[in-house]
Amino acid sequence: MYHLKFTYDSQFHFTTPIVGHYFTVKAIPQSTDRQMIRNLSVSVDDYEFLNSGKDGFGNLTKYGSNSKEHTSFGFHIKGECELYEEQFEAERNPSTFLGIYLPQTQVTMVSNNMEHFFKQCPFYPTESNYQNAFHIMQYIYQAITYCQNATNISTTASEAFELKQGVCQDYAHLMISCLRYFKIPARYVVGMMAGEGYSHAWVEVYDKGYWFGFDPTNNQEVDHQYIKISHGRDYSDCMVIKGLFRGNALQSQDIKVCVEIEGQE
Amino acid sequence: MNELRKQTDVVNAQLARYGVKFGIYKNNEFKEQLFPFDPIPRMIGKDEFEYLNRGLIQRVKALNCFLKDIYSDCAIVKDGVVPEEFIYASSGYLPECKGICPPKGIYSHISGIDLVQSKDKTWYVLEDNLRVPSGASYPMIAREICRRSSPRTFMEQEIADNRDYADLLKAVMDYSNTGGINVILTPGRYNAAFFEHSYLAEKTNSVLAVCNNLVVEDDYLYYIDYNNTKQKVGAIYRRISDEFLDPMTFREDSLIGIPHIMEAYKKGNVAIINALGNGVADDKGIYYFVPKMIQYYLKEEPILNNAPTYLPFYEKDMEYVLEHFDDLVLKDVAEAGGYGVVFGNSMTPEEKEKLITMLKNEPRRFIAQEVIDFIDIEIQEGDEVVPRKADLRAFVLTKEDTVVWKSGLTRFSRNPDSFIVNSSQGGGFKDTWVLCQ
Known part of the structure; x- marks a missing residue:
C-alpha cells in the first residue's frame, strides 16, 4: 500500500x-x-x-x-x-451503466482518416479487453506527440489526430475513440499524478466486471502514482x-x- | 352546427385578437402565423372515447414505468426486452438523470399522444410526446370562443365540457409540488408557443416566469417578483427543453435556463414538470417497443395499436424494408416536427439509393412504417367542405392516477396531397368534441 x-x-x-x-x-x-x-x-x-x-x-x-x-x-x-496494490475498480451495475460508455460522443467521433488508422490497429478478437487495451494504448501513444500549445480544451479527437499533437486530454480522447470503435466500453478519467503541475487525464477500460486504468500519454498502466478524481463519457462530463x-x-x-x-x- | 360554420371568420378574428399564434423559425427568421381554425369539429363518440381512454391510460402508465426503470435498475434491458443500443445511443437519454427519483416518482406528467384513424376506423398511435407537448390551449380557447359566438350549438349538442383542462393541469402541479408556488417557465415572447404559456399560467393561477425571475439558493428554487420578494417554488412547469434548462449541467450557452436547478431537483426540493430525460421514451426507435413495455410492466395486452413498424436494426426487418421500400414511410429517429419523414414511393432513384446507403450504415437511425391510409375528415374551405387528412393529439395527465382530457387537438393538413399535419408545417386545427352519448 x-x-x-x-x-x-x-x-x-x-x-x-x-x-x-x-x-x-x-x-x-x-x-x-x-x-x-x-x-x-x-x-x-x-x-x-x-x-x-x-x-x-x-x-x-x-x-x-x-x-x-x-x-x-x-x-x-x-x-x-x-x-x-490492486489497481482496478469493480463495476457494480454493469448492465445498467455500461452502455453509455460504448457510443462515441461528439468529441470522440471517428473521422474517415481515424477509421483508416484504427483499421490497422493491432486488435485481437480472441484476447480480452484488458489485453487489447495495451495494444491500443501503444498504438495511440505513437500516433501523436506531446505538445502543450497545439490543442485546447475543446479540441476533438479527430482534430488532435490531424494535428498529430496534443496533451493528456487528446491522448485520452483518441484512445477512447479507438476502444469504442472496437466495441470496448471506455471512459474518460480526470485525476492527479505524482509530482507537481496540473491535473491529468487518462482512460479506464472495462473488462469482465472491472475498470482498468491506462495512461496513453505516458504509455503505461495506471499505478500507485495516480489519484482519480472523476470519470465520464469524455472531458465535458469531468470539467474540474x-x-x-x-x-x-x-x-x-x-x-x-x-x-x-x-x-x- | 351550420350556425357555427357561419361564425368561422368571427371565431378566427377572435383567436387572432387573443394572439393565438404559432411562431416558426425558418432560415433564422422568426415568423408568427395565426393557427388557422376550422369550425367543423371532430366528433368522437362516447364508446369510442371510452376505448381510447383505456388505451391511452395504459400506454402512459407503461411509459412512466419505463422511464422510472431506465433511470434506476434498467430491468427491461437486463431482461432483454429493449436492446441497450436503443437506450444509450438515444439523444434523449440523460446520464445526468441516473438515480434521480422525481417527486412522487412521476416522469411524464403531461403526455401528448398522437393518434390517427385509418379508413377501416382502427386507431393507431403514431407518436408519444413526453417532453413538453404543446397544443392543449388551442382547443381550450377555441371552445371558449365558439361557445360565445354560437351558444345554441352547444345547447343542442351533448358534448363533454373541455374547459376543465386548467383544473386538471393545476391538480397535476399541486400533486407533485414539494412546497411552494406553481410556476410556468417560458423562454419568452418569441417562443413558438408563447400564447399557450401565458394562457395556461392565467388559467391555472400559476406564475408566468422567465429565467431572470428564478434563482437557486441553497438547493431551493425561488421566484423573485417585481418587488424583489422571494417566494419558494414547489413545482415548475417548464416549457423549455432539457438541454437548455440548466446551463451548469447541460448546454452552457443557454441563456433561457436556470443555473443549478438540477441540484435543487436532485435533492427533491422542486418538481420539474415534465421530468428531465423523458426524451429516451418518446424516441421514434423506442416507439417500436411500447407495446412490449405494456406487456412487460403491466402484464396486460396493449389496447391501442402501434402503426406497423420495422426496425432495420433487426436483420429480418431490414430485409423486409429493402424489399417493400416503396410501400413504406421512413423516419429519421433524430428528427421531429414532421422533418426527416420520407415516403418510399415519392423518391427519385438517386434519393432512394442515398437513403438505402444511409440505412445500411446506420440502421439504428431509422424506422420504417406501413403507410396508414388515414380517414379523411371534413374541413371548410371557403363555402365548400373538402376532405383532408388529420391526426389527434390526446392529452394524458398523470397525478395520483392517470386521466385523459375529454378533448384533444385535431390538426389537419391544408394541402390535399399531404399527410403531414404538424403546425410547424403550416397545418390548421379544429376542436375535438367528445360526445356524451
Whole structure:
C-alpha cells in the first residue's frame, strides 16, 4: 500500500468586478476500490451559497453562487490518499451503466482518416479487453506527440489526430475513440499524478466486471502514482471547474496541483 | 352546427385578437402565423372515447414505468426486452438523470399522444410526446370562443365540457409540488408557443416566469417578483427543453435556463414538470417497443395499436424494408416536427439509393412504417367542405392516477396531397368534441 498526500489549488482573477457568478467544482477525489481518501478538506473563497452534491456519474461536486460584485474566486482541496496494490475498480451495475460508455460522443467521433488508422490497429478478437487495451494504448501513444500549445480544451479527437499533437486530454480522447470503435466500453478519467503541475487525464477500460486504468500519454498502466478524481463519457462530463458570470471582465486562472508519495507499506 | 360554420371568420378574428399564434423559425427568421381554425369539429363518440381512454391510460402508465426503470435498475434491458443500443445511443437519454427519483416518482406528467384513424376506423398511435407537448390551449380557447359566438350549438349538442383542462393541469402541479408556488417557465415572447404559456399560467393561477425571475439558493428554487420578494417554488412547469434548462449541467450557452436547478431537483426540493430525460421514451426507435413495455410492466395486452413498424436494426426487418421500400414511410429517429419523414414511393432513384446507403450504415437511425391510409375528415374551405387528412393529439395527465382530457387537438393538413399535419408545417386545427352519448 502507498501513502500519498495531495493538494489542488485553483485561483481565478477577474480584471473588473463580476456579478451573478455560478460555479461547480468537480475536483474532489473519493474513496473507491483502488484508493482510500482520508482527511479531505475542501474550501472555496468568495461565495454566497455553497452546497455539496453528486453528478449522474457519481462524481462529487461542490457548487454555489455569488450574486455580489467580486474580482476573485478560488478553491482549495487537500487530503491524503492510500492506494492499494490492486489497481482496478469493480463495476457494480454493469448492465445498467455500461452502455453509455460504448457510443462515441461528439468529441470522440471517428473521422474517415481515424477509421483508416484504427483499421490497422493491432486488435485481437480472441484476447480480452484488458489485453487489447495495451495494444491500443501503444498504438495511440505513437500516433501523436506531446505538445502543450497545439490543442485546447475543446479540441476533438479527430482534430488532435490531424494535428498529430496534443496533451493528456487528446491522448485520452483518441484512445477512447479507438476502444469504442472496437466495441470496448471506455471512459474518460480526470485525476492527479505524482509530482507537481496540473491535473491529468487518462482512460479506464472495462473488462469482465472491472475498470482498468491506462495512461496513453505516458504509455503505461495506471499505478500507485495516480489519484482519480472523476470519470465520464469524455472531458465535458469531468470539467474540474465550470462557471457562469456576468461582467465585462477578462479572467486568468492559476492552477497548482501537487502529489507527494509519502511512503509504502 | 351550420350556425357555427357561419361564425368561422368571427371565431378566427377572435383567436387572432387573443394572439393565438404559432411562431416558426425558418432560415433564422422568426415568423408568427395565426393557427388557422376550422369550425367543423371532430366528433368522437362516447364508446369510442371510452376505448381510447383505456388505451391511452395504459400506454402512459407503461411509459412512466419505463422511464422510472431506465433511470434506476434498467430491468427491461437486463431482461432483454429493449436492446441497450436503443437506450444509450438515444439523444434523449440523460446520464445526468441516473438515480434521480422525481417527486412522487412521476416522469411524464403531461403526455401528448398522437393518434390517427385509418379508413377501416382502427386507431393507431403514431407518436408519444413526453417532453413538453404543446397544443392543449388551442382547443381550450377555441371552445371558449365558439361557445360565445354560437351558444345554441352547444345547447343542442351533448358534448363533454373541455374547459376543465386548467383544473386538471393545476391538480397535476399541486400533486407533485414539494412546497411552494406553481410556476410556468417560458423562454419568452418569441417562443413558438408563447400564447399557450401565458394562457395556461392565467388559467391555472400559476406564475408566468422567465429565467431572470428564478434563482437557486441553497438547493431551493425561488421566484423573485417585481418587488424583489422571494417566494419558494414547489413545482415548475417548464416549457423549455432539457438541454437548455440548466446551463451548469447541460448546454452552457443557454441563456433561457436556470443555473443549478438540477441540484435543487436532485435533492427533491422542486418538481420539474415534465421530468428531465423523458426524451429516451418518446424516441421514434423506442416507439417500436411500447407495446412490449405494456406487456412487460403491466402484464396486460396493449389496447391501442402501434402503426406497423420495422426496425432495420433487426436483420429480418431490414430485409423486409429493402424489399417493400416503396410501400413504406421512413423516419429519421433524430428528427421531429414532421422533418426527416420520407415516403418510399415519392423518391427519385438517386434519393432512394442515398437513403438505402444511409440505412445500411446506420440502421439504428431509422424506422420504417406501413403507410396508414388515414380517414379523411371534413374541413371548410371557403363555402365548400373538402376532405383532408388529420391526426389527434390526446392529452394524458398523470397525478395520483392517470386521466385523459375529454378533448384533444385535431390538426389537419391544408394541402390535399399531404399527410403531414404538424403546425410547424403550416397545418390548421379544429376542436375535438367528445360526445356524451
